[in-house]
Amino acid sequence: MTLASAARLLPLAATALLAACASTVLDPTPPGVAIPANLAAPAGETLLRTLSADGVQIYECRAKPDGKSAPEWAFVAPDANLVDATGVLVGHHGAGPTWEAGDGSKVVGTVKAKVDSTEPGAIPWLLLETHSTGKPGLFAKVTTVQRLATKGGAMPVAGCDATTIGKQVKVPYKAQYTQYAPTF
Numbered sequence: 137m138t139l140a141s142a143a144r145l146l147p148l149a150a151t152a153l154l155a156a157c158a159s160t161v162l163d164p165t166p167p168g169v170a171i172p173a174n175l176a177a178p179a180g181e182t183l184l185r186t187l188s189a190d191g192v193q194i195y196e197c198r199a200k201p202d203g204k205s206a207p208e209w210a211f212v213a214p215d216a217n218l219v220d221a222t223g224v225l226v227g228h229h230g231a232g233p234t235w236e237a238g239d240g241s242k243v244v245g246t247v248k249a250k251v252d253s254t255e256p257g258a259i260p261w262l263l264l265e266t267h268s269t270g271k272p273g274l275f276a277k278v279t280t281v282q283r284l285a286t287k288g289g290a291m292p293v294a295g296c297d298a299t300t301i302g303k304q305v306k307v308p309y310k311a312q313y314t315q316y317a318p319t320f
Contacts, residue, residue, distance in 0.1 A: 177316040178316075181316040184278065189312070194212040194214070196209070215230055238274075242271075247263070258287050284314065285312040287309060
């Protein structure tokens with residue numbers, strides 16, 4: 137192969153490599169699972185990254201405001217580490233709900249749609265609209281987050297009564313969070 141023919145093939149090879157990378161990295165769908173239409177990211181947004189969460193959903197036994205009904209479990213907050221596809225810790229998911237990167241960039245979300253998980257004992261899948269509340273950085277441009285492929289984390293069904301008001305429980309969970317930003 138001559139230098140001239142190799143130079144002609146280089147752009148083609150680079151294009152093929154980029155296409156292969158994009159098709160494997162940019163698909164947020166868990167294997168064998170379809171994302172419900174109402175959880176799809178808005179048109180005009182591009183997938184930035186997919187993060188895996190491993191942590192807990194925190195619930196507290198609370199008295200009802202009327203003082204007459206039986207106490208019940210109430211959701212308090214998530215507490216989870218966020219890792220990228222290579223297993224590197226990139227941030228934390230906490231109350232708000234918030235997603236905060238190690239660089240101080242942070243977004244807060246509002247639930248826009250919810251679908252029950254097909255996994256027994258798992259928290260629902262969500263579509264959230266977000267806005268930045270932290271420093272410039274990794275998460276600053278994120279405007280949409282999907283919570284998918286949930287395992288565990290569901291609210292307890294027993295153990296909350298007048299003798300346990302104020303008690304908190306931490307239910308382990310795992311999820312996949314996909315982050316999107318406007319396409320420019």
